[in-house]
Amino acid sequence: MIGIYVHIPFCESKCVYCAFASFVKDESFQSDYFEFLNKEIRTCKFEDRQVSSIYFGGGTPSCVKPEKVAEILAVIKAKFNVLGNTEITIECNPCSTSLEKLKTYYLAGFNRVSFGVQSLDDDMLKFLSRRHTKAQALDAIKNAKAVGFENISADLLLGLPAGDIISDAEKLISAGAKHISAYMLQVEDGTPLKDMVKRGEANLPNDDQTVDNYQKLVDFLQKNRFLQYEISNFALNGFKSKHNYAYWTGQAYMGFGLGAHSFDGKNRRWANANNLDDYYKRKITQEVLSDSEINEEKIMLGLRCSEGFNLKDVSFNLEDKQDFKQMIEDEILIREKDQVRLNPKYYEISNSIILKLLS
Ligand SMILES: C[S@@+](CC[C@H](N)C(=O)[O-])C[C@H]1O[C@@H](n2cnc3c(N)ncnc32)[C@H](O)[C@@H]1O
Numbered sequence: 001m002i003g004i005y006v007h008i009p010f011c012e013s014k015c016v017y018c019a020f021a022s023f024v025k026d027e028s029f030q031s032d033y034f035e036f037l038n039k040e041i042r043t044c045k046f047e048d049r050q051v052s053s054i055y056f057g058g059g060t061p062s063c064v065k066p067e068k069v070a071e072i073l074a075v076i077k078a079k080f081n082v083l084g085n086t087e088i089t090i091e092c093n094p095c096s097t098s099l100e101k102l103k104t105y106y107l108a109g110f111n112r113v114s115f116g117v118q119s120l121d122d123d124m125l126k127f128l129s130r131r132h133t134k135a136q137a138l139d140a141i142k143n144a145k146a147v148g149f150e151n152i153s154a155d156l157l158l159g160l161p162a163g164d165i166i167s168d169a170e171k172l173i174s175a176g177a178k179h180i181s182a183y184m185l186q187v188e189d190g191t192p193l194k195d196m197v198k199r200g201e202a203n204l205p206n207d208d209q210t211v212d213n214y215q216k217l218v219d220f221l222q223k224n225r226f227l228q229y230e231i232s233n234f235a236l237n238g239f240k241s242k243h244n245y246a247y248w249t250g251q252a253y254m255g256f257g258l259g260a261h262s263f264d265g266k267n268r269r270w271a272n273a274n275n276l277d278d279y280y281k282r283k284i285t286q287e288v289l290s291d292s293e294i295n296e297e298k299i300m301l302g303l304r305c306s307e308g309f310n311l312k313d314v315s316f317n318l319e320d321k322q323d324f325k326q327m328i329e330d331e332i333l334i335r336e337k338d339q340v341r342l343n344p345k346y347y348e349i350s351n352s353i354i355l356k357l358l359s
């Protein structure tokens, strides 16, 4: 089984905080990209593999003509073994997601839609230079539901200067969201937000306030039957993202498009070039992971997920390590037979715990 990722690197404008590989381009530029993408998929190996999930991400897949993404999905379906129940997601920005587009996606076979909402506070949306309003975000979710999507996800950002993330989550759930991703706002190098922070124009909350908000959000979502299955991801029963879960559990995946990554499920990873010239020349970079890198990845990804990892799946002896024993004793790590997971109380400091465990 493999997951398939397709990168659509276009946006209507760049948001101040975003460092993703995306840019604003006209239709003829986009047509060249889709033509190449189409060829990349048609000529790849691995066509006999059964597909467990397909994910169109970006950038903003909803900002291009819906027929373009529908066509690429049709190429994937013709090339690979895609079963009827395969999860097929499209990432959408509420500013570019009309009812008509949503219908086209649904009829093309997409069965999951993920909206970049970020906040439902109109001032915060302006601060983030988003092109949509609170009303548009809620309408987009309602429209997705109206055309038949059951599996609807929304992204929210933690660590914004203002707004009420609990009330936002409540409204998103009432509108029909079955899955919520809540990411800590990262101040990325090279973004306008970084300059705004330097100039003292972005009054971001301190870590304690953000952690407090995160904890309140976790509690709120739990009370509303949203299971926290990964540090930043919450879903009602039956609505976990199969695609992301496959990444976190070390399944094989194929990435198509600019900068897309692939993994053979064992030890080989490769990536398309990040710039268009090199991508069009089909330049790729690849690496073969050593045993210790594979182990570290299993532990790191496992501890971010509610299921954790199995000691039998890692080939070095963690049980002899003093830090590991101490973390079990202090109930930072929870062990049930060979399965080890991070106590959710410590999710917000997971990075330092993982580093200590692997040092
Ligand atoms: C590719 S975007 C989603 C689709 C669409 N481009 C949009 O923004 O509506 C994926 C998600 O990454 C998250 N993201 C992007 N930049 C981020 C940053 N600097 N810190 C935290 N999350 C970020 C946002 O929540 C965003 O919704």
Ligand code: SF4
Pocket (backbone or CB within 6 Å): 010, 011, 012, 013, 014, 015, 018, 019, 020, 022, 058, 059, 060, 093, 116
């Ligand atoms: S957050 Fe989404 S819409 Fe904004 S620039 Fe990044 S990819 Fe584009």
